[in-house]
Amino acid sequence: MTNSGIQVTEEDITGITADAIVNAANNSLLGGGGVDGAIHRAAGPGLLAECRTLGGCPTGEARITRGYNLLAAWIIHTVGPVWRGGSQEEPELLARCYRSCFSLAREHGIRTIAFPAISTGVYGYPKKEAARIAVREARQALAENGQLATILFACFNSDTRRAYDKALTEP
Ligand code: APR
Numbered sequence: 001m002t003n004s005g006i007q008v009t010e011e012d013i014t015g016i017t018a019d020a021i022v023n024a025a026n027n028s029l030l031g032g033g034g035v036d037g038a039i040h041r042a043a044g045p046g047l048l049a050e051c052r053t054l055g056g057c058p059t060g061e062a063r064i065t066r067g068y069n070l071l072a073a074w075i076i077h078t079v080g081p082v083w084r085g086g087s088q089e090e091p092e093l094l095a096r097c098y099r100s101c102f103s104l105a106r107e108h109g110i111r112t113i114a115f116p117a118i119s120t121g122v123y124g125y126p127k128k129e130a131a132r133i134a135v136r137e138a139r140q141a142l143a144e145n146g147q148l149a150t151i152l153f154a155c156f157n158s159d160t161r162r163a164y165d166k167a168l169t170e171p
Helices: 034-043 045-052 090-107 127-144 158-169
Strands: 006-010 020-025 062-066 074-079 112-115 150-155
Touching: 006 127, 006 158, 020 034, 034 045, 045 062, 062 090, 074 090, 090 112, 090 127, 127 150, 127 158, 150 158
Parallel strands: 006 150, 020 074, 020 112, 112 150
Antiparallel strands: 062 074
């Protein structure tokens, strides 16, 4: 098990310089609260205009747009599962979010990518389990994709930061 290429930080994802930052969006892709709201505010109206052309996004899938006023060149929007107790395929859908983002990253030659803790806010996914899935998929992506250099988990509170730090100590 290796964590090289994975970083955890506690900061606002909209201030991060990476090739791509990931947005925890909803199925409409037309903005919302949480990190979705922060990204749309920081990126500016051009982002919403482009999102309107995408026709939404099913849970577990991802769509890519320009970064507009963000430092990142790209924004990858993914829609995580709402936590309903864990027996409605939530783990599989969350894992699929990460894989969908990584496959768009590969297609666009993205070398550095920052993620929020998808689904762990409004969508209520338990932080520990979500962090385990995120770290597992990140390790897999780094092993499979030689052009991917850095995956950064941008935590927005200390509970989330602790969940990721712990997940990184596990095999
Ligand atoms: N930078 C980094 N992380 C952030 C930021 C930010 N600026 N703002 C919030 N977060 C964190 C939250 O603290 C949480 O840990 O992002 C994580 C995901 O929380 P949400 O943004 O609530 O996303 P999610 O749980 O996936 O719910 C998605 O919320 O905002 C709406 O439109 C969105 O309907 C969708 C739903």
